[in-house]
Amino acid sequence: MSIDLILFLILAVVAVATALGMLLSKNAVYSALFLVLNFAAIAVFYLLLGAPFIAISQVTVYAGAIMVLFLFVIMLLGAETLAPSKVLRGQGWAAFGLAVVLVAETVYLLVSRHAAVGVIARPDAFLNTMDSLREIGKALFIQYLLPFEVTSILLLVAMVGAIVLTRREKGG
Amino acid sequence: MSQYINPSDLTTILPAIVLTVWACALLVADLFIPHERKGWTAVLAALGLVVSLDITLIQAGGTSTGFKGMVTLDGFSTFLNALLLVSGLFGVALAYGYVRRMGLERGEYYTLLLFSVVGMMLMVQASDLIVVFIALELLSIPLYVLAALNVRQIESEEAGLKYFLLGSFSTGFLVYGIALIFGATGSTSYSGIVTAASAGTSSLLLTIGAALLLVGFGFKVAAVPFHMWTPDVYQGAPTSVTAFMSSGAKIAGFAALLRVFALAFPTLTADLTPILAALAALTMIGGNLIAVSQTNIKRLLAYSSIAHAGYILMAFVPYGNPQVMPVSVAAGLFYLVAYAVTNFGAWGVVIALEKQGGKGLEISDYAGLFWKNRPLALAMTVFMLSLIGFPPTIGMVGKFYLFRAVIDGGFVWLAIVGVVTSLISAYYYLRVVVNMFMQEGEPQTGSEFWVNFTWGLTALMTIIISFVPQPLFAWASSAVLRLF
Amino acid sequence: MLIEYIAIAVLLVLSTAVALIAVGLGTIFGPQKKSEAKSMPYESGMSPYGEGTRRMPVRFYLIAVLFILFDIEVVFFLPWAVVFRQLTWFGLAEMVIFITILLVGYFYAWKKGALEWE
Numbered sequence: 001m002s003i004d005l006i007l008f009l010i011l012a013v014v015a016v017a018t019a020l021g022m023l024l025s026k027n028a029v030y031s032a033l034f035l036v037l038n039f040a041a042i043a044v045f046y047l048l049l050g051a052p053f054i055a056i057s058q059v060t061v062y063a064g065a066i067m068v069l070f071l072f073v074i075m076l077l078g079a080e081t082l083a084p085s086k087v088l089r090g091q092g093w094a095a096f097g098l099a100v101v102l103v104a105e106t107v108y109l110l111v112s113r114h115a116a117v118g119v120i121a122r123p124d125a126f127l128n129t130m131d132s133l134r135e136i137g138k139a140l141f142i143q144y145l146l147p148f149e150v151t152s153i154l155l156l157v158a159m160v161g162a163i164v165l166t167r168r169e170k171g172g
Numbered sequence: 173m174s175q176y177i178n179p180s181d182l183t184t185i186l187p188a189i190v191l192t193v194w195a196c197a198l199l200v201a202d203l204f205i206p207h208e209r210k211g212w213t214a215v216l217a218a219l220g221l222v223v224s225l226d227i228t229l230i231q232a233g234g235t236s237t238g239f240k241g242m243v244t245l246d247g248f249s250t251f252l253n254a255l256l257l258v259s260g261l262f263g264v265a266l267a268y269g270y271v272r273r274m275g276l277e278r279g280e281y282y283t284l285l286l287f288s289v290v291g292m293m294l295m296v297q298a299s300d301l302i303v304v305f306i307a308l309e310l311l312s313i314p315l316y317v318l319a320a321l322n323v324r325q326i327e328s329e330e331a332g333l334k335y336f337l338l339g340s341f342s343t344g345f346l347v348y349g350i351a352l353i354f355g356a357t358g359s360t361s362y363s364g365i366v367t368a369a370s371a372g373t374s375s376l377l378l379t380i381g382a383a384l385l386l387v388g389f390g391f392k393v394a395a396v397p398f399h400m401w402t403p404d405v406y407q408g409a410p411t412s413v414t415a416f417m418s419s420g421a422k423i424a425g426f427a428a429l430l431r432v433f434a435l436a437f438p439t440l441t442a443d444l445t446p447i448l449a450a451l452a453a454l455t456m457i458g459g460n461l462i463a464v465s466q467t468n469i470k471r472l473l474a475y476s477s478i479a480h481a482g483y484i485l486m487a488f489v490p491y492g493n494p495q496v497m498p499v500s501v502a503a504g505l506f507y508l509v510a511y512a513v514t515n516f517g518a519w520g521v522v523i524a525l526e527k528q529g530g531k532g533l534e535i536s537d538y539a540g541l542f543w544k545n546r547p548l549a550l551a552m553t554v555f556m557l558s559l560i561g562f563p564p565t566i567g568m569v570g571k572f573y574l575f576r577a578v579i580d581g582g583f584v585w586l587a588i589v590g591v592v593t594s595l596i597s598a599y600y601y602l603r604v605v606v607n608m609f610m611q612e613g614e615p616q617t618g619s620e621f622w623v624n625f626t627w628g629l630t631a632l633m634t635i636i637i638s639f640v641p642q643p644l645f646a647w648a649s650s651a652v653l654r655l656f
Numbered sequence: 657m658l659i660e661y662i663a664i665a666v667l668l669v670l671s672t673a674v675a676l677i678a679v680g681l682g683t684i685f686g687p688q689k690k691s692e693a694k695s696m697p698y699e700s701g702m703s704p705y706g707e708g709t710r711r712m713p714v715r716f717y718l719i720a721v722l723f724i725l726f727d728i729e730v731v732f733f734l735p736w737a738v739v740f741r742q743l744t745w746f747g748l749a750e751m752v753i754f755i756t757i758l759l760v761g762y763f764y765a766w767k768k769g770a771l772e773w774e
Contacts, residue, residue: 047661057731065727069720076714129660130738137739140732141750142176146185146239147306148732150294152754153192154310155725156761157287160199161317162721163770164280165332166714176746196760203767 008048015041028074032067039063052129053136177239184238184245186231187224187253188293194220195286202279210277211268217282218264221289225257241361243297247651248505252296252427255509256420260289262516262626263416269620270412270523276322284314285416292424299435301350301360301385304428308346308392311424312339315417319409325530331408338391338401346388352381353436362436369439379443385432386447392425395451395485396458399478406474411526414470415519418477419512426484426508430501433491441492449489449586455482456593464600469522469533472600473515476559479597480511483590486574490581498652500577503570505648506641510558510570513637517630518555524548524617524627532616535604539613548617549608551631556601558634561594566634569641718770729758 015038022034039062046055088094140148182189198220202213228250235246263285271277291311298304316339320332354360356377357368369378390398406414437444459479466472487504490496525532525541542549558567571594575587607613637644732754740747765771 053735056734060731061724061727065720065724069724072716072720076717133735133738134742137735138742140735141739141743141747143240144242144302145177145750146242147302149750149753149757150303150306150310151732152729152757153287153290154306154313155729156196156199156757157284157310157313159722159725159761159765160280160284161313162718163765163768164278164284164317165320165323166718167768167770176743196757199760199764203764 004048007044011041011044011048015045029071032071032074035070036063036067039067050132052132180236181238183231184236185243185294185297187228187257188290188297190227191220191224191286191290191293194223195283195290198286199280199283202283205279207277210272210279213279213282214264214268217286218261220286221257221260221264225254225261228253228257237299241363242300242303243294244299245297248427248431249293249297251505251648251651252423252508253293255512256289256292256296256423259416259419259423259512259516260285262630263412263420265622265626266415266516266520266523267412268622269618270526270623271410273618273620274322274410274528275324276410278321281318281321284318288314288318288416288420292420295424296427296431298428299362299431301353301362301432301436304432305343305347305350307424308343308388308428311421312343312392315413315421318413319405319417321413322410325408327408327530328410329408331405334401335405335409342388342391342398345384345391349381349384349386349388352377352384356381362432365436366438369437375439378437379440382433382437382440382444383447386429386444386451389425389429390451393422393429393481393484394478395481396455396478399455399458399481402478403471403474406477407468407470411470411519411523414474415516415523418473418519419515422477422481422484423508423512426504430488430491430504433488434497434501438492445489445492448485448491449583452482452485452489453586453589455479455485456589457482460593460597463597466600467535469535469538469604472535472604473518473522476597476601477515479593480515480559482593483571483574484508484511486578486583486586486590489578489583489586493581496577496581498649500574500581501652502645502649503573503577505651506573506645507570509644509648510566510634510637513630513633514555514558514565514567517551517627517634518559520623520627520630521548521552521555524620524623525615526618527616535607536611536613537615538604538607539611539615541608541613541615541617544615545617548627551627552608553605554631554634555627556605560598560601562598564635564638566637566641569638573645715773722765722770725761726758729754 018034018038018041022031022038025031025034039058043055043058043063046052046058195217198213198216201216202210205212231245232250233247235244237244264282267281267285271281288311291307291309291314294307295304295311298307316332316336319335320329322328350360353365356375357365357372359365359368365378369375372378387398391401394402406418409417433444456479459475459477459482463472463475463479466475484504484507487500487507490500522533525537531537538552541552554565558565561567561571571590575590578584578586578590733751736747736751743750
């Protein structure tokens with residue numbers, strides 16, 4: 001077994017366990033904290049796949065900022081102490097059915113792919129971290145220059161929107 | 173520097189760039205405009221739209237691509253950008269007095285509206301799915317905020333939240349579609365997709381991706397069965413916002429859809445044409461049938477807006493037929509103009525009658541309007557006739573072009589569905605007219621210059637263009653010919 | 657290729673170890689006389705009361721949202737810094753435009769008092 005595989009197996013256990021922990025926790029704050037761990041485990045998956053930029057974004061944006069918002073909303077609503085809300089009728093069965101479909105699909109895909117290709121193809125060459133970032137930088141700042149700049153307008157609009165909806169006009 | 177960017181990149185989207193800079197400046201300038209003088213912000217916003225419109229018209233006839241093929245300037249984009257900027261102007265005109273009367277006056281209203289127009293313009297010019305996605309977000313986020321602007325009314329908050337949640341959900345479909353298309357072709361640019369699709373063998377992934385794109389756009393243009401949000405959002409949002417978003421978002425959505433399907437998916441005609449036809453028929457039938465039972469004018473117009481999405485969708489159906497395609501797209505563009513003009517007028521009348529706290533919005537509130545305010549009632553009659561497609565209005569001419577195009581394309585049954593549903597729609601539109609003329613009532617109308625100006629001007633346009641539609645249709649046709 | 661990240665792994669292990677050692681040594685070798693006052697949770701010398709999970713004021717919402725927005729902005733800096741030498745002036749201009757647009761938002765938030773705690 002290569003070191004990558006061992007690392008993957010450990011992380012897989014962590015990821016599944018934290019996902020279960022998130023679903024099964026009675027306290028919403030615990031759920032959120034499990035989710036942070038889960039995000040961290042997934043970030044390392046991205047590293048294993050040779051995608052350091054996505055890994056870093058995962059940690060800063062998801063495990064960092066998004067989870068802050070999640071935790072805040074939970075604590076704002078006091079949701080960790082709320083009684084369980086009503087669920088739709090047959091929701092459990094529907095979820096079970098959908099999960100079975102998903103698993104079947106995945107298994108089929110793995111089996112059929114495995115038969116056809118032998119092994120799932122790896123990317124041609126693994127770039128090291130710096131080269132990978134450099135490639136992303138080049139794509140982002142040369143090819144995708146316009147979407148990049150529009151992103152900043154998008155962030156500006158989101159900021160204005162958040163302020164407009166939460167701050168009352170003075171003297172208005 | 174010229175290695176990465178050149179001046180033609182910037183001139184390709186110059187109107188959008190100018191409007192962005194203007195909007196940023198306006199955001200800052202508004203901070204220094206005292207609360208009693210927010211009207212100045214509206215004036216400045218309108219000025220920005222006019223400047224951008226000027227540049228758009230000066231650029232008319234030019235064609236170029238920019239930013240490594242991410243955006244295109246052509247007759248199609250000039251035509252629709254001009255329409256979008258005029259819609260923005262109508263949006264500002266309707267908001268000017270309304271927001272003050274309703275106590276919603278905030279300078280950010282106009283800034284957000286400008287940013288939304290920028291998003292729409294980018295969407296019209298996009299020739300890469302990444303730009304489509306980001307432009308869609310840029311046009312949507314300001315609309316989510318504007319829909320929820322009336323925070324004191326629970327319906328407005330509901331409208332904003334509903335629009336936001338369902339809008340994000342539908343964007344998810346769009347992004348997933350883009351991902352599948354990228355997976356199938358290795359490209360997100362329209363030209364790259366076409367090259368890969370015509371060379372490749374398996375296109376199942378591409379077809380599913382295209383279908384998911386259709387779902388995402390179907391939501392934005394409020395096509396059945398992705399229309400559930402429309403009545404609640406249109407009813408809950410401040411009326412001036414509804415007027416703007418029902419025209420602007422629809423124009424931008426249809427523009428992007430037209431460009432994507434015509435330029436990126438010509439190889440998928442066999443799979444997509446039946447879906448588009450079914451979608452158009454469902455939307456016409458669904459929108460018109462549910463509208464029959466509405467008693468609230470905002471909900472009525474919301475369902476009318478859904479129904480019209482169906483009519484415009486008809487223009488897409490023959491997109492795989494190279495002979496019919498230019499005419500049908502021109503008919504679609506013409507109908508977008510017809511819809512926008514009529515729609516702004518009808519919402520203008522609604523604004524003229526609306527009172528604080530959501531009063532004055534029932535159809536029964538229109539009883540006796542003719543005896544109280546003749547010009548207003550006559551204008552509303554014109555808009556209702558135009559929405560039915562009754563002469564002498566622009567709606568009739570638009571429907572004529574549309575039906576002719578689909579019949580040329582061999583979809584006679586679709587044209588029949590269109591005619592029958594138009595007849596059904598006559599029932600509920602005429603009920604408004606009957607109310608105004610034949611019922612007794614004491615309707616109270618406001619009189620704000622810019623609202624009067626809007627419904628007056630659009631009423632005149634609705635009638636005049638119906639007598640001389642040829643120049644506009646010729647412009648729409650030339651716009652499309654240069655696209656291909 | 658994961659060997660590049662060994663430094664981060666070492667850092668994680670070391671920092672965890674130092675923390676554990678610091679706490680562990682104190683627990684093992686320190687004198688332990690329990691009293692009611694000592695087993696109380698320490699909160700700036702005030703006696704804590706009520707439930708641990710109080711509802712947070714909604715003001716934090718704006719701060720959380722602004723944090724996310726600037727956080728996303730920061731993510732873009734990473735690949736930019738790596739290619740900066742290659743792009744030189746062009747790259748600088750791009751990032752200046754990007755930041756200027758966001759600075760408009762920052763200025764707006766500031767003037768609107770969104771950063772103040774009323």
